[in-house]
Amino acid sequence: MHIDWSFLLSALGLAFIIEGIPYFVFSERMPRILISIIERGPRQLRILGLIAMIFGLLLISFGQSLTDL
Incomplete structure (x- = not known):
């Protein structure tokens, strides 16, 4: 099995970008959203x-x- 490290790192980088978007766009609301997730x-x-x-x-x-x- 051959691992395409370039593809894997690109996918990981894209995942970080997508995960970071809500914190950047909704930075004022994110603490309340995270608290509501914790309470579940x-x-x-x-x-x-x-x-x-x-x-x-x-x-x-x-x-x-x-x-x-």
Whole structure:
């Protein structure tokens, strides 16, 4: 198995950029949003994480289908 480090680092960099956008754009509201996330129970956080992973997989799948055209 060959690892394409350039692709992996590019994907990681893109993930950091996407994660940083809400903190940059909504910097005044982020403390309240983070507190509301902390106040949720473990079950709700798992569901939120699962939804995020499914959405990510769908985006990857959609992106791959665009390259097959």
